[in-house]
Amino acid sequence: MRILTGMLMLISTFCFGQKKQIQNIASTVSIERLKKNLYYLASEQLEGRVMGSHGDTLASEYVANCFKKNHLAAPYKNGTSYFQTIPAYKKNLLQSELIIGNKKFQNWNGWTFAMRNTETTQLDNLPVVFVGHGIENSLYNDFTNIDVKGKAVLLLTGQPQDSTGNYLLSGSKQPAIISSYQNLLKEKGAVLILLYNNRFTADSLLQRKSSFQSVYKTQLLPNNSLPLIMVSEDRANELLSPSHKTIKSLAQDITKTLRPQSFNVNNNVGVHIQIDITEETAPNVIGLIKGTDSAAGCIILSAHHDHVGRDGKDIYFGAVDNASGTVAIMEIAALLNKAVKKGIRPKRSIVFASYTGEEKGLLGAYHFAANPLFPIEKTWAVLNIDMMGRVDTFYSGRRADSNYAYILVKDTLNRGLRNALFTANESLGKLNLDTYYEQPQFMQRRLLGSDQYPFYLKGVPFIRIDCGFSKDYHQPTDTPDKINYELLSNQIKLAFLTTWNIANN
Template sequence: MIQKLATLFSVCLFSLTGFAQDMNYTKQLVEKLSSKEFHGRGYVYKGDSIAAAYLSKEMKTIGLQSFTKNYYQPYTTSINTYPENPMLKLDGVELESASEYIVNPNAKSCAGESELCWITKDVLTNQRSLGDFMKKDLSNSFLAIDSTGLNNKDLYNFAQAMLKKNVFNAKGVVLINGKLKFSARTKVVDYPTFMLKSDVISPDAKKISYNIKSQFIEEYHTQNLVGYIPGKSDTCIVYSAHYDHLGHFGDKFYPGANDNASGVAMVLDLAKYFKAKKKKPHYTLVFALFSGEEAGLLGSKHYAANPLLPLAKTKIVLNFDMVATGDKGIYVINGKTVPKEMAKFTAINKEKEYVFKMFPTGESSSSDHASFHEKGVKAVFFYTHGGLGDYHETTDTADKLGYDQFEGIFKLITDYTEMK
C-alpha cells in the first residue's frame, strides 16, 4: 500500500511539474562524452563525428524535430592534428608530453637537434646587448626566455610577445608556463613553438632535440547538430553549446568533461524539460550543438552564416560553456550588452536565489555566442566561476566536477524562457 501511494505521489508530482531536471542523466551524459570512446571529441580518429552520431540519437530519443537529416548541419574546415606520439628532449633527457610540455597546435612536422639560446634581462634592457643579439644568425637555434632572471612581469610579457611572432627568425621557440593549455588550429606556421612547464627547464639547458609529426587536413568534414520544438510564435530562442574538444596529442587524450560536455548536458537537459511539458511553448525553441569551437568558433560561425531559422526571428541565444563548477557563482558574458534581458535574469535570481552570485560582463568573443553577437543578435554566454582549473588539459575529467551552479542555471533559464 505504501509503495502504491508513493508511486501515485510521484505520478501526480510529474503531472504538475512536467519534467524535473535529472542530475543523474546530466552526470551520465558528461561521463559518457568525456570517456575514451569519443577520443576527446576532436579530429584524431574522428572523435567529433562519433560524438555527433551519439548526440543525434539523444536528440531523437528526446523527441526533437529536425530541420535536416539526423539533425546534422555539415560543413568542412582545415585542421592541424597530432595523431602520433611526439618526442622532446632537453640535453638528452626526454620529457613527458601533455604533462611536461605541449607543442603549439599550428606546428608542422619537424625533427632535429638545435642550440637553445636564452633571452636574458640584459638582452632586453641594454640597447647594445639587444643590438648584438639581433645581429646573430638564429636560424638554427631555439629561443627561450629566462623568466626567473627577468623578475618583471611586463618585461616578460613583452619578450613573450616577440617570441610568439618570432621576430628574431629563430628555428623554433620555447615558452615556459605554469599551465599547459592545448588547443586547435586551422592553419600552420613554418616554425614550432614548444610550451614547457617551468619546473622541467632552467637557463642551464643547452640543447633541444625534437620529433613532431603533425597531419594537416585541408578538408575535414564535421557537423553541427540542431533540433527544435515548434512554438506558438516563429520567434525563437536558441540554446547552444559546443560539443567538440581537443581530442589527442599523440596518445594523450583530452576528455573535455567541463569543457564542454557539461554545456551539452545543459542544452539536452533543457530540451528534455521543454519537450516533456504538455503545453506548447510560446517561442520556438532551438537546441544547437556546435562543432569546431576550439578551432575558432567554426560551427557557430557556419550556423550564423547559414541559419536554419532567420536570425531576425531569433529573440536571444543562450550559450553554455563550462557550467559544471562554480563555487564562486556564474558569469553572464555579454550580459551588459543586453540590459533588458539581464534585468530579467537578475530579477528571477533575486526572487528565487538560484545561483550564489551572478556577474554580467561586457562584450567578449570567448565562446559561440560571439558568432551571433557579431550579426546583431542578442547573445549571452553562461559559465561558472571558481573551482576546476583543468581547462584545456588532460585532467579535465568528469570525476572532478561538483556541479555547484548547474541546477541553479537550469532553473534560471527555464523561468526566463517561460516569461514573455
C-alpha cells in the same frame, strides 16, 4: 480610452499568466532525468566522447533523439536530420628534430613544441641571437644594435618587474603575453623563437601527458605566427656554448642591472618538424523551436557534447565538462516542448546547438558560426553553457552545497541580456550570480575558452553561465557521481528562464 486601458489590462494579465505558466514549467526540471542523461553521456561506453570517435557519434545521436522526442524541428535534409557534419583537419607528426651546431636532438630531449601552434617547419643553419626578454619600449630595449632578421632568437620567460611591480614590457601590472613578443619578433624579421623556460621539466611533462590527444587545425590561433619551440636549460646552454655564457647568468644579469644583454651567439640552429594533415568529419547537432515573430530573429542556446576521450585505459569521462551542459540543453528542450504544447511559443526562434570539437579548438562552433541556420545579423544573442553542477574549489572551501553560478555577459548591442539573467534569477530567488570571471584579467581566456567566441567575433552578444573549476577538471576523475544534481537543476532553471526572457524581450 477605457477600451484601450481594458485591452492593456488584458494583455498584461495574459503576460502575467504566461509568466506564471513558464515558472511552473521551470519547476518541473527532473533530477531523475538529468541523472539518467548525464550518467549515459559520461559512461564508459561513450569513452570520453572525443571528437570524431564512436563515443562522439553515440552522444550526438542521444542528443538528436532528445530533440526529436521534444518535437524540435530538424533543420537539415529536408527537415529529417539534426546533424550538421563538420570537417576537421587532423595534424599528424611524422618527424621532429632540433639541430644545434652539429648535434641532433629528438623531440622531448630537452626541447618540445605545441602541435596546436606548429606547422611543418624546415629551417637550417640559422644564426642564433640572444635577445633577453624580447622587450622594446621607452624604458628598456632588448633590440638596440641587434639585428634579428633571418635569425633564430633565444628568449627568456619571466619578465623583470620594476620596484613598483610594473612589468617593463607593458608598463603595467600585467606581464606582456606571448603573442605580443611574437608580433614584435615577426615584424623585425626573426624566423624562429627558442623560448627558454625555467619550468621546462614540469611544463614539458604536462605537455607530454596531454600528447595522447590528437590535434586539429583551428581558427583560434593566428595564421603565420613564428614557429616557437621551448628549450630546457641544457639546450639553452648548448645554444650559448660558443659564448661561454649560461642562460641563468644572463637572466640574472638582466634582472640585476635592468640593462639588456643581447648579443650574436655565433652558433647555428636548425629545426625539422614534419606534419601531415588528414581530413575527418564530426557531428554538430542542431534543433529548432520556431518563434511567433519571424522578423525577430533567433537566439542560440549552445553547449558542447565532446570531451577529450581516453588515454589507454584511462577514460576522461567529462561529466562536468560538458555532459552537464549537454543535459542542460536537453532538459531545456523538454521544458520548451511543454510550453509549446500549452500553446506558449517564444517570440524569437530558439536554435539548440550541441557542438562537437570544442576541446579541439571550438571547431563545431566555428563551423556553425560560418554556416548558421539564421543569418548572423538575425542572431539576437547566444547563451552558452559550459560546465554546470559542480561546486568549484573556491565555493567548496566555504560551503559544499553552495548555490551559485558564474556569469559572463557581453551585451555589446544593449539587448538587455544582464537584465534577462537577473530577472530570471529573481523569480527563482536561488542563486548567487558571481561576476568574478568578468574581471579584465580573466576576460581574454573566458572569451576564447568556449563556444560563444566564434559568434562574439561576429558581433553577437552573449551570456555564458558556468560553475567554475574543480580539481577534477580535464582529469579521468571528472565523473557523474561528483555532480551536485540539486545545484545542476537550479542552474538549468536559471538558464531556461533566461532563455525565455531573451527570446521574448
